[in-house]
Each structure stands twice: as structure tokens, then as C-alpha cells.
Amino acid sequence: MTENDLLYTLALQNVARIGDTTAKKLINHCGSAEAVMKEKRHNLLKIDGIGTLTLNDLFERNHLEAAEQELKFIKEEGIKAHYFTSEKYPEKLKHCIDSPILLFEAGTINLNKKHIISIVGARKITTSGIAFCERLVEELALYDPVIVSGFAYGTDITAQKAAIKNKLQNIGCLAHGLNQIYPKVHKKYMADVENNGGFYTDFWSTAVFDRNNFLKRNRLIAGISEATIVIESAEKGGSLVTADIANSYNRDVFAVPGRTTDSQSVGCNNLIKYQKAHLLSTPLDVPYLLNWQLEDNEKPAIQKQLFVELDDNEKIVYQFLEGHDKELLDVIALKCNMPTYKLAGILLTMELKGVVRPLPGKLFEII
Structure with missing residues (x-):
């Protein structure tokens, strides 16, 4: 250009x-x-x-x-300006009808052949929400995903700090120009983000900071990623808007369920109830449902191990598979009386422990 x-x-x-x-x-x-x-x-x-x-x-x-x-x-x-048809413009964002004609970047972003997920949620995130978000990023680190969020209070900065900690590339999508940062208290994280990722915005340096900017910013968060994960949300909130946008782009949405009495779980529970999101009970649900594959040199060594410790659910699955040559995921779920989403995480954990292996066609067998 x-x-x-x-x-x-x-x-x-x-x-x-x-x-x-x-x-x-x-x-x-x-x-x-x-x-x-x-x-x-x-x-x-x-x-x-x-x-x-x-x-x-x-x-x-x-x-x-x-x-x-x-x-x-x-x-x-030294800001990079990406035209909506250029090679450096995020590929997934190109397919969004309302994506910006110009996208401004600060940092060292590289989206080539990367898994990209957005993590959003409540600004007043709970202690359990923080713990799940940190665990999510840590367990997904094996797949080297790019973590996208809005660099705001609560869930956003929790996800981006976890990405920094796990040395994952991460992107902050901003609701203002690149001549400022909001909130100002997060300025201390900017260098770490820019050294392994960076910031995107379609706002000019002259843009007036306004609450409506966040809604426009949310389309970047949803559009850049293959999936959006909502950690926590009240009945109404910006993260639900992001989830709706992601759905409109035909992207996957995940939501972490919570107790019906918890105000910060109402939004997530509703997303699941109205079938607008996959229920996310364990971090390993994400790579399973998105069909992420590890390269051979990234896979942990899997071999028959003696004295592997299995929890109660893993023991149920193992005992069932002992009596079968190989079996379909749905059949295992039915016979073991487990929801498929829960079984998927259990099987992946067992695979990493070296006791089962997946086969084409959603089949599994004991090693």
C-alpha cells in the first residue's frame, strides 16, 4: 500500500x-x-x-x-496500517462484512498459521473466574494459541497477563487511538504485549473516547478469532455483545457455566441455555471441539505406563474400554453415563497420561 x-x-x-x-x-x-x-x-x-x-x-x-x-x-x-485486502490484515477478519477498511497495529503481531482465540468476560471478575482463566491459558499453551482480548479491567487483563506468563503471543484490541491507553493503570503491561504480540484498533489518534467505542471494538475481538470464550458475565454486558457478534460471524463461542445464584454467571448460563455457546467445563474442551492438532514434535511422549493415577471418572472410562477393542466417543459417553463435552476432556487428559489414544472417526482405544 x-x-x-x-x-x-x-x-x-x-x-x-x-x-x-x-x-x-x-x-x-x-x-x-x-x-x-x-x-x-x-x-x-x-x-x-x-x-x-x-x-x-x-x-x-x-x-x-x-x-x-x-x-x-x-x-x-511507526504505526502499521493494514488495508482490508492486504496480506498482513488478519485473515479471519477479512471475512467479516463490517470489518474496518484500515486496521492500525502497534507491536510485533504474527498471525501466520496460528490458532487464535478471544477471551472476554466480566470486568468485576470473581476469584474463581480468575483461577479458571489462568488455568485455561496455561493448559492451552501447549497448542501455542494467540490470545486476544480488550485490555480492559477484569477478565481481559487476566487473560493477557496469563498469556504473558506463558509466553504466548497476545493482542489487545483497543477502543481508542494508539496515542493513548485505557485504562491507564494497564500501561505497565504494554511493553510485554508489544514484545510478543501487540495492539489493534481502527480508531484514529483524534478519536474522542466514548463508551460506544467499546461496541465497535468488540467486532475486532470476535472477528480476528476462530472462537470467543466468555469466562463470566452478568445478565447484560459487553462480553455478551462480543459473543453475539461472534455468532453472527459463524464463529464458535464457549461459555463457562456457574451456579444459578451467582450474578456473574447469569450471562454465561444464558448463552449455554439458548444454545449460543458450547459449555466449557475444562480447558481441554477447546482444542477438542475446535479440532486442534499438535505437531508430532510437540506431542508429549505417549507410551504404556505402569501405575498411572486415574481419577474416578477416568477409571470408569478405562474399565469400559478394557472390554472393547475400540469404541466411538458417543458410545463411550452413553455407556459411561457422561455428557459428551465432559468425556472429551477426560479422554484428552487420559491421552496425555499415556493410557488411551484417539483414532480416526472419533474412535478411542486403550494403549
Whole structure:
């Protein structure tokens, strides 16, 4: 993307009545943002869905003037600007109809051939929520996923601190420009994030900080990832909005269940109840349901072990499989009287302990 292309794309992005979806329609028709802004009004009005109100101030000079100032900021601060068709633009985000035409990056983000998950939840996260979130990131570290969140209070920063601790690349999606950080108290984590990941935003440095920005930010969190995980949520909250957006993008959503009497579990319980999310009872449900595979050199050595300690549920599964050559996951769940989601985690744990192995077709056998 040339500097001239970036200038005109910034100018188009600055037009208040033209959102990302409309901007893409105009660019796809005209060939570039510059072509859009130099096209005759009557030609643009021939495009389906484009009306006079949309083009009301498209040709005003102030858009290029504002773009010149933002371009200066981008160059001085070393910010990377990714065009929505470029190779560096997150692949999964490209498939979202309302993804930004420009995405700004600070840091060292590399999404090439990576598993990417978003972790969101309550800002007033409970002690048990923190413990589950930390355990989730720690147990998924074997698969080297990228952890995405909003860098906000509570669940977000818990997930990102856990990613830092486990040396996982992590991304903070921001609801403001890259000239500031919110909340300010999280500034101390910025260097660690940027050294192994970084920050994404589609807001300019001149953007006025507003609560509505968080809703726009949430589409980045949901769109970048293959799955969104909700740790905790009250009956209403931003994390539920993110889950709804992820569902609209046909992405997987996971929710951690809680007691019906816990206010911070109502949102997650409702997601599960209304079949908007997979029930997440153990971290290992994630790689199983997303069908993540370890490379041969990453797999723990699996061999027949003597005196392996099994818990009560693992013993039930083991005893059943002892009497069978190999068996289907659903059959094991039925015969052992266990929900499939719970059995999946048990079998993966047993695989890591070296007592069972998976076979094609969701079959399992004792080693």
C-alpha cells in the first residue's frame, strides 16, 4: 500500500456517513479509495444502495486535510496500517462484512498459521473466574494459541497477563487511538504485549473516547478469532455483545457455566441455555471441539505406563474400554453415563497420561 493509497483511504474512512461496509462497496466498484473520492457524484449514485445522503460530504476538502494529519502521526509513531485486502490484515477478519477498511497495529503481531482465540468476560471478575482463566491459558499453551482480548479491567487483563506468563503471543484490541491507553493503570503491561504480540484498533489518534467505542471494538475481538470464550458475565454486558457478534460471524463461542445464584454467571448460563455457546467445563474442551492438532514434535511422549493415577471418572472410562477393542466417543459417553463435552476432556487428559489414544472417526482405544 503506497503512501498515496493510505492517504485517500484515511480520507474515505473519515467521512462520517460512510461506514466500513459502504466504503468497501465503493472501493470495490471504483477500484481504490482515491478513485472513489475523484469519481463523479452521479456515477456513484448509480451504485446499488448508495444515496444522496451517503455522499453528502464525501467531496469536502477537510477529509484529505484530516487524513494528512493522521498520516503524519502514523509515520512519526511507526504505526502499521493494514488495508482490508492486504496480506498482513488478519485473515479471519477479512471475512467479516463490517470489518474496518484500515486496521492500525502497534507491536510485533504474527498471525501466520496460528490458532487464535478471544477471551472476554466480566470486568468485576470473581476469584474463581480468575483461577479458571489462568488455568485455561496455561493448559492451552501447549497448542501455542494467540490470545486476544480488550485490555480492559477484569477478565481481559487476566487473560493477557496469563498469556504473558506463558509466553504466548497476545493482542489487545483497543477502543481508542494508539496515542493513548485505557485504562491507564494497564500501561505497565504494554511493553510485554508489544514484545510478543501487540495492539489493534481502527480508531484514529483524534478519536474522542466514548463508551460506544467499546461496541465497535468488540467486532475486532470476535472477528480476528476462530472462537470467543466468555469466562463470566452478568445478565447484560459487553462480553455478551462480543459473543453475539461472534455468532453472527459463524464463529464458535464457549461459555463457562456457574451456579444459578451467582450474578456473574447469569450471562454465561444464558448463552449455554439458548444454545449460543458450547459449555466449557475444562480447558481441554477447546482444542477438542475446535479440532486442534499438535505437531508430532510437540506431542508429549505417549507410551504404556505402569501405575498411572486415574481419577474416578477416568477409571470408569478405562474399565469400559478394557472390554472393547475400540469404541466411538458417543458410545463411550452413553455407556459411561457422561455428557459428551465432559468425556472429551477426560479422554484428552487420559491421552496425555499415556493410557488411551484417539483414532480416526472419533474412535478411542486403550494403549
